[in-house]
Amino acid sequence: MFDREYAFYGKHAKMIEKLKANLSDEIGRGFFETTYDIYQVAPFIGWIYRRRSKIDKTEETTKIFQGKMMTEKNDLVFNYRNMMALHFGDRSTEELMNIAFKLDYNDEARKEYDEIYNSYVLGGLEEMYEQIFLKDGASTTDEYIQNLYEFLEELNMRLYGVMDEDE
Amino acid sequence: MNEALKQEIDKKTLDMIEFGILRLERKNERTHEVSDGDMIKKICNIIEKEVERSK
Amino acid sequence: MIIRKITLKNFRQYIDTSIEFAIDPEKNVTVVMGDNGTGKTTLAQAFQWALYGKTRFQIREIINRIVREKMTMGESKTVSVTIELFYNEKEYTVKRSVTYKKNAQMKLEEVDNKFTISDINENGEFHYFNDGEKHYMIKQFLPKDLSGFFFFDGERIEEMSKEIQSGKSEDFKEAVYSLVGLRATQNAMGHLKSVGNKMSVTKYYKAEVEKNNKSAIAMANYNRKIEELQEAIDKRKRVAEETKEKIAKCKKEIEECQEIIFSETHAMELKQQYEKLLREIKNLKEKRSRMVGKVLLKEFNNGFFAFCARPLIEEASPKIKEEGAGEKSIPDLTQKMIYYLIKQRKVCLCGTPLHENTPAHAEIMGLLDYAQPKTIGMQVNDYRMKEESILKTDNVYMKDMKQKMQDISDIDEEINAKEQEANEKMEALGNTDKGERAKNKKKVLEEEKAKLHEKLGFLEAEMKSKEQEKERQETEKGKLVITNEDTIKNANYLAYAEKLYERLSENYSKNENKYRVLLEHRMNEIFKTIYDGNIRISIDPRYRINVNVQEEFAAEDEVEKNTAQGYALIFAFISAIIDLAKDKINRNALEEGDMIDVEKEGYPMVMDAPLSAFDKTRIKSICTEIPRIADQVIIFIKDTDGDVAEEYMSNKIGKRYMVRKVNDSSLHSEVIGR
Incomplete structure (x- = not known):
C-alpha cells in the first residue's frame, strides 16, 4: 500500500498546479509547497465535507514520485486507517479493524477500499480548490488570501466549534 | 409535510448555516456591495450546501 | 488606559515641555488653564498626534518656528511627543518623532520618522514592540474610532444633548447596534423571511416546492441560456484584451510624464524626498509580500494538516481497538x-x-x-504512537493565522498612509509650466489607468462567474427530470430556513434586550449619583431616551435641571458606550493576557472645553459630572474660567497647570505647575 507513484489526472491535476503555483513573483510561493502536502490533507477535507469524486480520465497528469511515496508511507497508512475508521464507523469493530488493519499486504482485497480512499482525496481536493479560488467570485491574489482565511475560520467552526466574532 | 421534516433538523448543520449567513451579513454590513436579491441567492446556496453535506 | 505624563519637544509652540497628570483615583482631575493663542489646543491635539499620527495641521508645520529659524545649514532637529501611560496595570511609553534637517537651500527636509512603543521588562531593560504589535496595542489602548468620545471638543456637547433629548437618537442606536453586532442579525432575518412583495429565502423555497415540471420548455430554455452565456464570455474576452493593451499604453505614457516632471524639478531635495517615499512604499510592499509568502502561507502549509487531522483522529481513534x-x-x-x-x-x-x-x-x-x-498488535501500537504525536501538539494554529492576517492588514494601512503622503509630495514637484502640465497629464492618466484596472477586474470576475454559471446550466440541464425527490429537498431547505429564522429572532430579542437593559442600567447608575434616585432614564425599543422626573421642581431650578440633565445624559451615554467598548475588546481578545479588567480599567477624558461659551450652570454640571464618570479627567480651559473650575472641582483637582507665552511670543509657550 502506498508504495507506488501516485498521479492526479485531468481537472484534478490542474487544481493541484494552481494550488502550488506562485501567487506572484514578489510573494514567491503558492498555498501549498508540494503535491504531497495536498495529497496528505485532501482525504480529511473530503471527509469533513462528505465529498467524494471520480478520476477525470484525461491526459494531463501531476505525479507524486514513488520515492516520495515510500518515504511517507507510514504517514499515509496512518491516514488510510483513520479514513476507513471514519467511513465505516457504523460497522462492527471486527469488520472495521479488518478493513483498516488487515489488508496492508493484500492489494486485491483492498482495491475497493483504496477506491473509497481515493474518492475522498479527489473530493477534498475539489473542495479546497473551490473554497480558495472560486468562492465569492475571487480573481485577485488578495481575494484568494481572504478566501483562505475564511476557509480556515469555517473549518475552525466545523472542527472545533469555535465562532469568532468579527469587528 | 413541514412538520414531519422539521424533526429532521440537525443542530450542527443549523449551526454551520448560521455561521455562514452571519459572516456573509457582517461582511456586507461594511461594504454594502451585494444587493438583496443576490444576498438571498447566496443564503440559499449556503443552506443547500450544508444540508447536502450533512446527508 | 490612564495617561501619566506627556512630553513635547519642539512640537509647535512647545520647545521642551512636560506635564504630569493627576492619576490618584480620589483626585483625578488635571486642570490646564490658558488663554486662546497660548497653545492649549495644541496640547490637546498632541495626544492624537502621538497615538495616531494625525492632526489637523499640515505635517510641515509641526516643528516649532523659532527652532526652525535658528537651525543652521546642515543642522537637524527632532520633533517629538512622548506619552507615558498605564494600561492593564502595566506602564508603557508611546513616542512619535520626526527629524528635520536644513539643507543647502536652507529648506527643511524630513530625514527620519519614528513611532515606538516600549515597556520595561523584568530585568529593568527597555523592550520595544515590533510593528505588528504596535498597531495592535494602540487598538487596545484606545481604538482610533472611539477616540472621538475621549478626546473631546466641548462644543459638541450642546449638539449631542439637544439631539438626544429631542428624541432623535439615530446615532446612538447605530453606535450600539454596530458595536454589538445586531445589525447583521437583523439583516439576516430580513433576508430569510419578509412580508409583502419583498423576496426572501423562505418565499423562494415555498415557490420551488410548488413548481410544476415542464421539461421540454425547460430544456430549450437551458440551451438558449448556455448559448447566450458563451457569447457574453467571448465578448468580454475581447474587451479584456483591448483593456489590457490600453493599460500598457497608459503605463508607458505615465512613465514619460514622470521623466518630464523629474527633469523639470530643480529642487534636488524635493526629488530625493519623493523618491525616498517611493522607496519606502516599495519596501513596505515587499515586506507585505514577504509577510504573505514567508510568514502567512508558510505557516498555513506547515500547520494545516495537523489542524484538520486532530479532531478527525479523535473521532476515529475510539473505533480502533486492538484484538490480538x-x-x-x-x-x-x-x-x-x-x-x-x-x-x-x-x-x-x-x-x-x-x-x-x-x-x-x-x-x-x-x-x-x-x-x-x-x-495487528504492532500495527495498532504504531497507530497509537502516531496518534499521540499529533494530538499532543498545541492547537495555536488559528490564533497564529489570525495574528498574521492582522499584521498584514496593518501593513496595508501603513502603505495607504504613505501613498497618500507621496501624492501630496507629488504636488510640490515639477514647478515649471512644462512640469505642471506633465503633472496634470499624469494625474489624468493615472485615473484612467485605475478605471481601466477596475474595468479589467470586473470583466475577469464576470467572465469567471459566467463560466461557472454556464457549467451550472449544463449540469442542471442534465438533471432535468424533476421528481418528487426535488420537492422533498426544497421542503427540507425551507424547514432549515424557517428554523434558523426562529432561532435568530429569539436571540435577537434576547440580545437586543440585554444591551438595552445594560445601557439603561448604566445610565441610571450615573444619574443616581447626581439626583439621588429622583430621576429615571428609560430606553425604549426604538432607542429613544426618556427622562422621568419623580419630583416637582421650582421654576428657577427647572432651567438648571434641564441643562444639567442634558450634560448628564451625554456623559452617561458616553460612559455606557465605554462599557460596551470594553466588553467588545474582551470578547475579541486573542488571549487572556489581552483582556482588560472591566471594573478597574478606566479611560481618560481629555476635554478642550470653551467653558466661557456656556453659562455658569453648565460649567457647574461639567465640573461635577465628568470626574464621576471618567477615571481621569484632563480639562483645558480659559484663564477666566479658572475660578469657576476651582469652585466646583477643587476637591477633585490633583494637578494644576498654566499655559503661557514665553516673552510674549506667540511662537513659544510653556506650561507651569501651580
Whole structure:
C-alpha cells in the first residue's frame, strides 16, 4: 500500500498546479509547497465535507514520485486507517479493524477500499480548490488570501466549534 | 409535510448555516456591495450546501 | 488606559515641555488653564498626534518656528511627543518623532520618522514592540474610532444633548447596534423571511416546492441560456484584451510624464524626498509580500494538516481497538516469510529441518496465526504512537493565522498612509509650466489607468462567474427530470430556513434586550449619583431616551435641571458606550493576557472645553459630572474660567497647570505647575 507513484489526472491535476503555483513573483510561493502536502490533507477535507469524486480520465497528469511515496508511507497508512475508521464507523469493530488493519499486504482485497480512499482525496481536493479560488467570485491574489482565511475560520467552526466574532 | 421534516433538523448543520449567513451579513454590513436579491441567492446556496453535506 | 505624563519637544509652540497628570483615583482631575493663542489646543491635539499620527495641521508645520529659524545649514532637529501611560496595570511609553534637517537651500527636509512603543521588562531593560504589535496595542489602548468620545471638543456637547433629548437618537442606536453586532442579525432575518412583495429565502423555497415540471420548455430554455452565456464570455474576452493593451499604453505614457516632471524639478531635495517615499512604499510592499509568502502561507502549509487531522483522529481513534494478544507478535514477521521457510527453504532460521508433522514444523505453522497481516498488535501500537504525536501538539494554529492576517492588514494601512503622503509630495514637484502640465497629464492618466484596472477586474470576475454559471446550466440541464425527490429537498431547505429564522429572532430579542437593559442600567447608575434616585432614564425599543422626573421642581431650578440633565445624559451615554467598548475588546481578545479588567480599567477624558461659551450652570454640571464618570479627567480651559473650575472641582483637582507665552511670543509657550 502506498508504495507506488501516485498521479492526479485531468481537472484534478490542474487544481493541484494552481494550488502550488506562485501567487506572484514578489510573494514567491503558492498555498501549498508540494503535491504531497495536498495529497496528505485532501482525504480529511473530503471527509469533513462528505465529498467524494471520480478520476477525470484525461491526459494531463501531476505525479507524486514513488520515492516520495515510500518515504511517507507510514504517514499515509496512518491516514488510510483513520479514513476507513471514519467511513465505516457504523460497522462492527471486527469488520472495521479488518478493513483498516488487515489488508496492508493484500492489494486485491483492498482495491475497493483504496477506491473509497481515493474518492475522498479527489473530493477534498475539489473542495479546497473551490473554497480558495472560486468562492465569492475571487480573481485577485488578495481575494484568494481572504478566501483562505475564511476557509480556515469555517473549518475552525466545523472542527472545533469555535465562532469568532468579527469587528 | 413541514412538520414531519422539521424533526429532521440537525443542530450542527443549523449551526454551520448560521455561521455562514452571519459572516456573509457582517461582511456586507461594511461594504454594502451585494444587493438583496443576490444576498438571498447566496443564503440559499449556503443552506443547500450544508444540508447536502450533512446527508 | 490612564495617561501619566506627556512630553513635547519642539512640537509647535512647545520647545521642551512636560506635564504630569493627576492619576490618584480620589483626585483625578488635571486642570490646564490658558488663554486662546497660548497653545492649549495644541496640547490637546498632541495626544492624537502621538497615538495616531494625525492632526489637523499640515505635517510641515509641526516643528516649532523659532527652532526652525535658528537651525543652521546642515543642522537637524527632532520633533517629538512622548506619552507615558498605564494600561492593564502595566506602564508603557508611546513616542512619535520626526527629524528635520536644513539643507543647502536652507529648506527643511524630513530625514527620519519614528513611532515606538516600549515597556520595561523584568530585568529593568527597555523592550520595544515590533510593528505588528504596535498597531495592535494602540487598538487596545484606545481604538482610533472611539477616540472621538475621549478626546473631546466641548462644543459638541450642546449638539449631542439637544439631539438626544429631542428624541432623535439615530446615532446612538447605530453606535450600539454596530458595536454589538445586531445589525447583521437583523439583516439576516430580513433576508430569510419578509412580508409583502419583498423576496426572501423562505418565499423562494415555498415557490420551488410548488413548481410544476415542464421539461421540454425547460430544456430549450437551458440551451438558449448556455448559448447566450458563451457569447457574453467571448465578448468580454475581447474587451479584456483591448483593456489590457490600453493599460500598457497608459503605463508607458505615465512613465514619460514622470521623466518630464523629474527633469523639470530643480529642487534636488524635493526629488530625493519623493523618491525616498517611493522607496519606502516599495519596501513596505515587499515586506507585505514577504509577510504573505514567508510568514502567512508558510505557516498555513506547515500547520494545516495537523489542524484538520486532530479532531478527525479523535473521532476515529475510539473505533480502533486492538484484538490480538500483544506478546505473540514478532516484529515484521510476515506470512510470506513463513511460507518461504516451510515451502522453499524447508529449514528454519536456526538450522532445524522443517519436515511435515514435526514439532518444529507445527511451531512455525502456528506462528501463521500471529504473523502479519493476521496480528495487528504492532500495527495498532504504531497507530497509537502516531496518534499521540499529533494530538499532543498545541492547537495555536488559528490564533497564529489570525495574528498574521492582522499584521498584514496593518501593513496595508501603513502603505495607504504613505501613498497618500507621496501624492501630496507629488504636488510640490515639477514647478515649471512644462512640469505642471506633465503633472496634470499624469494625474489624468493615472485615473484612467485605475478605471481601466477596475474595468479589467470586473470583466475577469464576470467572465469567471459566467463560466461557472454556464457549467451550472449544463449540469442542471442534465438533471432535468424533476421528481418528487426535488420537492422533498426544497421542503427540507425551507424547514432549515424557517428554523434558523426562529432561532435568530429569539436571540435577537434576547440580545437586543440585554444591551438595552445594560445601557439603561448604566445610565441610571450615573444619574443616581447626581439626583439621588429622583430621576429615571428609560430606553425604549426604538432607542429613544426618556427622562422621568419623580419630583416637582421650582421654576428657577427647572432651567438648571434641564441643562444639567442634558450634560448628564451625554456623559452617561458616553460612559455606557465605554462599557460596551470594553466588553467588545474582551470578547475579541486573542488571549487572556489581552483582556482588560472591566471594573478597574478606566479611560481618560481629555476635554478642550470653551467653558466661557456656556453659562455658569453648565460649567457647574461639567465640573461635577465628568470626574464621576471618567477615571481621569484632563480639562483645558480659559484663564477666566479658572475660578469657576476651582469652585466646583477643587476637591477633585490633583494637578494644576498654566499655559503661557514665553516673552510674549506667540511662537513659544510653556506650561507651569501651580
